[in-house]
Amino acid sequence: MDKKTCLHDKHVALGANMVPFGGFDMPLYYSDITTEHMAVRQAVGVFDVSHMGEVRVTGPEAEKFVQHIFTNDVAGAEYGKIFxxxxxxxxxxxVDDLLVYKMGENDFLLVINAANIDKDYAWISEQIKGFDAVADNQSDHYGQLxxxxxxxxxLMTPVLGLECTELTFxxxxxxxxxxxxxxxxxTGYTGEDGFEVYGSHDFIRQAWDKLIAAGVQPCGLGCRDTLRFEVGLPLYGDELTDDISPVMAALSMFVKLDKPEFIGRDACAEQKENGIKQKxxxxxxxxxxxxxxxxxVCAEGKxxxxxxxxxKSPSTGKCVCMALIDVAYSKLDTPVEVMIHGKARRGTVCKKRFYQKSYKK
Amino acid sequence: MAKVIEGLYYAESHEYVKVEGDFGYVGITDYAQSQLGNVVYVDMPEEGDEVTAGEEFGAVESVKAASDLISPVSGEVVEVNEALEDEPELINKDAFENWIIKVRLSDKSELDALMDAATYEASCE
Structure with missing residues (x-):
């Protein structure tokens, strides 16, 4: 039985097409994926992302512990920064890709993928042994929009009453x-400017109602995937897996090898040093x-x-993909073929940002 | 409610055949298009290809997924609906008007294995 977010009844009432995702019964779309996609590119849309997991890490060695399990560098970060x-x-x-919120001195909120909550929390709980810090799975407390x-x-101040427009990316x-x-x-996962809001289920339900009443397009997971894909953002399970390192996924900028130690550091350093087989x-x-x-994906007959x-990118109309391929063929403009329904279709290697992001810095 | 048209032959996999003489126009039903959502691409065979009853001959693709097309009849493809190459969404507008391939039927007895409109409509409920 799939879990339900605190907005589940509202999705059903809106007539959403519901699908299982990451252990939750989630809206795939309300009207159609293309309409919702274009609403976010051109105006605004709201997503229920309450399925995401949250783990709070606190204690005298909380920072030391986060540094140990996380590829980015949170050392001495200011309160209010996200990594x-x-x-x-x-x-x-x-194991997973995640956001780390610096909540305070030795106080961090880790935001993880829904499908990985149990796996991640088990991993974190295992690694934290020996550190003077505790990890608390707060996923069931938070709703998220x-x-x-x-x-x-x-919309943030007039509709939601949240004074936050001074925030930078x-x-x-x-x-x-x-x-x-x-x-x-x-923050967000669409390549557009935007905000994410975490609160109690009651708060999130009220905020959702206010946004829908203000005419904001409700958006499902269908366009969440097309939006993130167009700007080259990875999805755990597709571009990152337990076999795909961030170096292979071309995400090395989030792997701080100048940190003296973190789990997986030596393997990433070795991949950077000696090269990788696939990218x-x-x-x-x-x-x-x-x-x-x-x-x-094939090239030269193999x-x-x-x-x-x-x-088929909703924003550009082009048929594009991300693919994990042999590095020998990974240079820009290399001709390759994708086997589609048994037929070889010609393509060329290009940048994986198919559409330009427009964040507010 | 998805519409059906009397006089056509229907397959369990939601394709229809409209027979005119020795030829059959094959497409997907209104019910099928309503389940798929916005069609963004139709992968079609070429003129001269042979299709076989019960076998895949292409795909109809929504944003999210590809759905195989299963031919309800056998024969040579004598025409493909080229309008769908540029406007695949025509299938959403009118699935029965916008057939996908025209086949020279090699065995009309295959039609006996297909459903009539009332039987198909009942099967969709």
Whole structure:
């Protein structure tokens, strides 16, 4: 039985097409994926992302512990900063990708993928042994909304009563609302400006109702995936897995090898030093056809990898994909073929940012 | 409610055949398009290809997923609906008007294995 977020009844009432995702019964779309996608690119949309997990890490050695399990560098960070990075296995494969919120001195909130909550919490609980710190799984406490698109900023104060427009990209603040502390961050997973709001189930339900009443487009997981894909953001399970390291996924900028130690550091350093066999690239098709997850990629008559995510890009109309392929073929403009329904379709390697991001810095 | 048209032949996999003389126009039903959502691409065979009853001959793709097309009849593809190459969304507008392939039927007895409109409509409920 799939779990339900605190907004589940509202999705059903809106007539959403519901699908299982990460152990939750979630909305795939309300009207259709393309309409919702374009609403976020051109105006604003709201997503229920309450399925995401939250783990609070506190204690005298909380920072030391986060540094040990996280690829990015949070040392001495200011309160209110957010970091993107990964937790890795010793061999460099990825446990999960996550956001780390610096809540205070030795106080961090880790935001993790829904499908990985149990796995991650078990991993964190195991690694934290020996550190003077505790990890608390608060996933069931928080509901979460993502308000995304160029029109997001103008809604936050008038509609939601959240004074937060001064926030810069990848920062957050805590706001007291009716006796509870709500977290508001300038983050998202769409390549557009926007905010994410964490609060109690009651707060999130009221905020959702206000946004829908204000005419904001409700958006499902369908366009969440097309939006993140178009700007080259990875999805755990596609571009990052327990076998795909962030170096292979071309996400080395979030792996701080100048940190003296973290789990998976040596494996990543070795991959940077000696090179990797496979790498995640973008491919644009010249022939017609839509590349989908798992389709083989070929070159010079042999299989060189597979598609991790592919779509007919709603913003550009082009048939594009990300793929994990042999590095020998990963240079820009290299001709490759994607096998689609048994036929070889011609494409070329390109940047995996298929659409330009427009964040507010 | 998805519509059906009398006089067509229907497959369990939600394709229809509209027979005119020795030819059959094959497409997907209104019910199928309503389940798929916005069609963004139709992967079609080429003129001259042979299709076989019960076998895949292409795919209809929504944003999210590809759905195989299973031919309800056998024969040579004598025409493909080229309008769908540029406007695949025509299938959402009218799935019965916008057939996908025209087949020279090699065995009309295959039609006996298909459903009529009333039986198909009942099967969708």
């Amino acid at each position: 993107y990075g990964m937790m890795l296995y010793p061999h460099g494969g990825t 993502a308000i995304q698109g160029p029109g997001a900023e103008a 990848y920062t957050f603040k805590e706001i007291e609302v009716n006796g509870e502390t709500v977290i508001v961050s300038r 995640v690239v973008g491919i644009e098709l010249q022939d017609k056809g839509i590349p989908r997850h798992g389709y083989p 299989e060189i990898g597979y598609v991790t995510t592919g779509y």
